[in-house]
Amino acid sequence: MSSIDTPLVEVRNLTKHFGSVIALNGISMVVKPREVLCLLGDNGAGKSTLINTLAGVHQPTSGDFIVGGKSTTFYSPRDALDAGIATVYQDLAMIPLMSITRNFFMGREPMVGFGPFKRMDMKFADDVTRDEMHKIGIDIRDPQQAVGTLSGGERQCVAIARAVYFGAKVLILDEPTSALGVAQTSMVLKYVNQVRNSGLGVIFITHNVRHAFAVGNRFTVLNRGKTLGTYEKGAISIDELQNLMAGGKELQVLSDELGGTI
Amino acid sequence: MSSIDTPLVEVRNLTKHFGSVIALNGISMVVKPREVLCLLGDNGAGKSTLINTLAGVHQPTSGDFIVGGKSTTFYSPRDALDAGIATVYQDLAMIPLMSITRNFFMGREPMVGFGPFKRMDMKFADDVTRDEMHKIGIDIRDPQQAVGTLSGGERQCVAIARAVYFGAKVLILDEPTSALGVAQTSMVLKYVNQVRNSGLGVIFITHNVRHAFAVGNRFTVLNRGKTLGTYEKGAISIDELQNLMAGGKELQVLSDELGGTI
Amino acid sequence: QEVSIIAVTHGQASDPFWSIVKNGMMQAGKDSNVKVDYRAPETFDMVAMSQLIEAAVNQNPAGIVISNPDPDALGPAIEKAVAAGIPVISMNSGIAAASKLGIKLHVGQEELSAGKTVGERLAGLGLKHVLCINQEVGNAALDQRCQGVTEGFAGGKVTVLPTSADPAEIEAKIQAALTSDTSIDLVLGLSAPLVGERAVAVVEKMGNGDKVKVASYDLSASFLQAVADGKALFAVDQQPYLQGYLPVTFMALNSRYGTIPAGNVASGPSFVTQEAAAQVIEKSAQGIR
Amino acid sequence: MSIVADDKIKKTPADERLKKASVATTLLRRPELGAVAGLVLVTVFFLLTANPSMFTLAGIMNFMAPAAQLGILAVGASLLMIGGEYDLSIGSMVAFAGLVFGAALVVWQVPLSVAILIAILMAVVIGVVNSQIVIKTGLPSFIVTLAFLFILRGLTLVGLKWASGGATQLRGMKEAAAGSPLTSIFSGDAFQGLFAWLASNDLIAKFPNGTPQVSGIPVEILWFIVIALLATWVLLRTRFGNWIFAVGGDERAARKSGVPVVRVKTVLFIITALCATLVAVLTVLDAGSTDARRGFQKEFEAIIAAVIGGCLLTGGYGSAIGAFLGSIVFGMVLIGLTYTSIDQDWYLVFLGGMLLVAVMFNNVIRKRVTGER
Amino acid sequence: MSIVADDKIKKTPADERLKKASVATTLLRRPELGAVAGLVLVTVFFLLTANPSMFTLAGIMNFMAPAAQLGILAVGASLLMIGGEYDLSIGSMVAFAGLVFGAALVVWQVPLSVAILIAILMAVVIGVVNSQIVIKTGLPSFIVTLAFLFILRGLTLVGLKWASGGATQLRGMKEAAAGSPLTSIFSGDAFQGLFAWLASNDLIAKFPNGTPQVSGIPVEILWFIVIALLATWVLLRTRFGNWIFAVGGDERAARKSGVPVVRVKTVLFIITALCATLVAVLTVLDAGSTDARRGFQKEFEAIIAAVIGGCLLTGGYGSAIGAFLGSIVFGMVLIGLTYTSIDQDWYLVFLGGMLLVAVMFNNVIRKRVTGER
Ligand SMILES: Nc1ncnc2c1ncn2[C@@H]1O[C@H](COP(=O)(O)OP(=O)(O)OP(=O)(O)O)[C@@H](O)[C@H]1O
Ligand SMILES: Nc1ncnc2c1ncn2[C@@H]1O[C@H](COP(=O)(O)OP(=O)(O)OP(=O)(O)O)[C@@H](O)[C@H]1O
């Protein structure tokens, strides 16, 4: 199990239907320890649906799902969390009216005391939250502040810090950098790098090919609910990858017209 | 007024406070016809607040606001729309349960008939919606489909198409490309280019320096509620601009570490 | 074919008074071997009640029994029944309008005049200030009870205290009224089980039973016990069971033999005082008195 | 501008990622679908259990009358619910408007037309007050109109005692209104001539004395139909209708798109108040009297009817036709029990059970048809 | 890991973009702040207008008794509201639980402890039924529990007639419960010895016959306080409390974060049903009887109290202490008018007006203090 080559998570021929909509139509994918797998693809390709299925939010319509070498089914996100899969969702999954600390530990509250006096360890929770946010580059004034008062970027950072803190084996990030400024993006990418180096597997979703290239080891490209292919970092150029991400559409004309900087 | 040099919109020393939070602290900015002004800056720099004030969503705490050469105050977004300022908000301002057509024409419904029989011209609205969406690269099956059933990228495109259709003089786009795939992004940038060439002024907000460089004529950088400076396209390099966007933080170290591709 | 009689009243089936009326009707149905359907709107609602009467007319029963607290509102529906050739007997309220609308006869007494009788009796006892507690303000039938007392209580003062049917609220409001106005010497409930019993409890708790007396409309076992124990003066009895039993019996006889009494039947009010109270308790607990 | 190459078109009608796509589905996606299903269910239930006279002409008029009175309120309430607000004061408003209207007729003795005008004016004022408090304070309309539920009910009691000299019933409106040409619009039955002719030709049932059992269509039913159609037209075909959906769907987004949110909400509150006033006028002229309990709990019945009709409690979705159908379902359940031999004691159990079944059935059908989950 | 250079820290305590930051503000940001303001307002109002006996010891106990009964319901309702759901069936539940408890005592003649156990069991069953229907169908709890409002009320009537042999009142519970050691926990006054001692030493008012005017603290007040404290502790200090806020704030987000949403909602519905059952047991033992009207409209009073106490109708925000204070405000308004010389006919107007003023005042204070807009 500790071998570099045993996949942490493997997906085989996954399909997912929503009523009459076929969102995933046979996806296969492998995540290994100490690597960042970038999941790329057009809008509506099914990236979020795939990771929502991995995280136990949806149940797959068919297909196998192997975690740590064993075939598994997650019936709820709790199951996935317990199996060591932590996720930063595209919609963040935070409660705006609740404090940063309470959001941070939501569903995995630290407890103290015995029997009927068992209660949340608020001091510990506050301290951890403050520490972890500090590590990601945000110095929060008050961990009891409501998440709703944070800016979009700060909120994204809370979600990432939370997932990293609880991510025992696999960390999934769904477009974590899309709303972030340049500085925050750099910090998140650096963070992903660190997490990988500490031995976790990371699934990283982005529309920015440069961000993908900066941290990714392998790139799996989805298109219309199917896997278009998986490429090692050395085996593909940034432009080829960009063309694949656009679903095979020819971007050259457009890119040239705009000065080739996209 | 038709001179290239008469600004369409000018902002002088704008400030905006929310209770105890000072979101804008003296912003000055000029938008001219036939140019794309890129508004750049860190998370929480105040970009959205600035354009919300321009669009009449918030009233400024102090400062002057000159539209078409005349000092103006907008009391509601309707006033701004009537003055020819169309906005694509960061949160899109769409109603998920309503149809694409109804969202498209929300607040500016086309009418037909007289007196008590005056009614919405649904056929015309459907046709225009289908046409405009086709132009931006999305072929919708049914304009009566609810917006909530569209993917995030498609929704973004509806908002952009709507703003362009109604944007008589100035078009404001708040991070329109952040959730879009590569193909859709190219299409939107190309669209911005077209709109500029047709004589409008465009304010374009983004965190992606390459997108900014691809379409922008001038770059105004905000930092912590203040204008950090305005630069013509020729006068600044892409790296300098990126450093400014990060709020003056040194990105070199980080960028190098990750292979210089951010 | 089975003889079917439909009763439409303004009293919900959950109202203590009207549940006794209904019990009387059902027993009469059993005794006379006719089918009785009891219908009532869920609140005091004259519009809904007139619609229920029309629904009854549509089913063409052998007779319709109604209460008539608002002859204006119910008149058209009743006239429709009469026009359809269905005999109608009114009970409880509406005596004045009975003959005008073509109603065969009336059983029971008008709430307003019953109230007057109660007011006169209270005045006769030398009381000065009556607190009339109305647990359902806006129910015109209940409002008339207080109004009647006011009219009959010559020379004294009647204060109406509106409450809900919640026992805690009723107790607290009575206590508040008694402490803030010490001139009150009688607490009159419009319903023995809902208000009368609570009033007895408050007066007992406040320890001023010698100064403040309690009386109530309608009967309930616990309140009758209080009357028997001397903690309350009397209970006003309209004999709801009779108000229900008699019209159904009359209707049954009418449909079978074409007989019907020639005049109205007055069923109340009578007063249940200390001497008689003890004997009525058992029947009251079973929803007969 | 044909700047888009054909291969850029993302979704073609034959999208391989759709299992099926039917035209009927689109039709069935209307919010009132569930209400139709509920209506069918309830009708079948009563066809099986009730006295057959329930579905004679007289029987149908009989349950349509309460359905119409509730329905006028429900259509107004559904517009307001689609606009994202509630009005819990409509029941009390019926009583209060009845008092104002009745007092104008019998105390101030003004002509019917003036009395109606006074009632309408009062409705506008109360609609404006409700809406302004909701908009200015930002409090939920649920709690603001709950306060007015108490206040208006209380004012009705006080006013009735004043107008009638101590009683809680005010009478004599029929006599006061008699003779006015408006009477026939607001009370009685329409098309009486037609029905008399039908009866004389034995086409419809008549009483032993020769008059038709149903002397005409009660005017409230006509009002109900007209108002439901009008509301549907407004919702689906007018600019204001679009604004109602927008404001209820997302108030901030609507404002940003240039919808005059304050005006829309104010008009909606006025419309609900006017609907309540219309019901008050209809019932007062019908009954010739008013009392302090009129309209009691009608606000909940109206909301229930709107929900059975497919309105979302969260706003932004629903239809006036749905509320129309929902009211008929509710009216049938309300009166239908009278035609069965179920004991009155079980009435509330029956009402609650039918409500639950109708709403659940509605929900299942909608999900089944739309594939939503 | 100190990977972050100091200049990367985005917000330092002395942020130039903040005008001020006070410690008091944080304290004042609690949701119950508005309720405190409302309580002060109402108290001042009655100090000015009411008979002074309202604020004697006896007067306070007098308005606290109904406030406590309402408050037990309101605390349960506030937990459920924070969790994003409503229970409109609690009023009917009070009646139904009273029937079950009463029937157990006087019809089946089981001991008090067993009767209480039966009532609790029944509450759990109904809580589970309510919650399962809401969760499984995805219907709004507003409409599902509205159905149970009717159903339980109807079953109570049927059950009472069966248990009493025809009446709508069931009596004899006091006698049946007498002698059980549990009686003193669920009925009567606590600390009677203390109060007698206080009276004999002339520290509190007594009747002419020497007994104290207030013989003790009614047990419902103690239950009320204990339950409010317990609920507050659960909300603020336990894992389950965190889950309640999460589920009410955003159900999908909570589920994604690993919160067992179904379990949380089920437990919340059970808690509300248990609170209603407790009120039923307290009032039945107090009055010695139960009838079909018990708990009528208590569901709305409970929601009003929770809203006065700062709960949001949309869920995810509020406090149990707020509901506690809100109930006291409501109890004072309800009973207080009787202590004034205002004509009692105005009672509903007054109730609605005070409700509106309290909520608006609450709102203004909160906005003023938190700077929210
Ligand atoms: N709950 C749902 N019900 C119906 N269709 C859905 C649902 N969730 C997703 N879909 C559909 O599945 C497809 C894939 O959606 P998904 O969100 O996974 O795309 P994505 O790759 O994450 O896109 P983006 O880059 O825009 O986030 C889309 O066509 C979407 O409309
Ligand atoms: N309604 C509001 N009330 C209080 N503070 C606000 C409000 N709106 C914005 N702010 C604050 O104003 C500042 C600027 O916010 P704004 O949304 O304009 O940033 P931005 O530049 O658009 O950031 P991003 O790139 O993340 O979208 C932030 O600190 C934010 O917290």
Ligand SMILES: [Mg+2]
């Ligand atoms: Mg996605």
Ligand SMILES: [Mg+2]
């Ligand atoms: Mg922004």
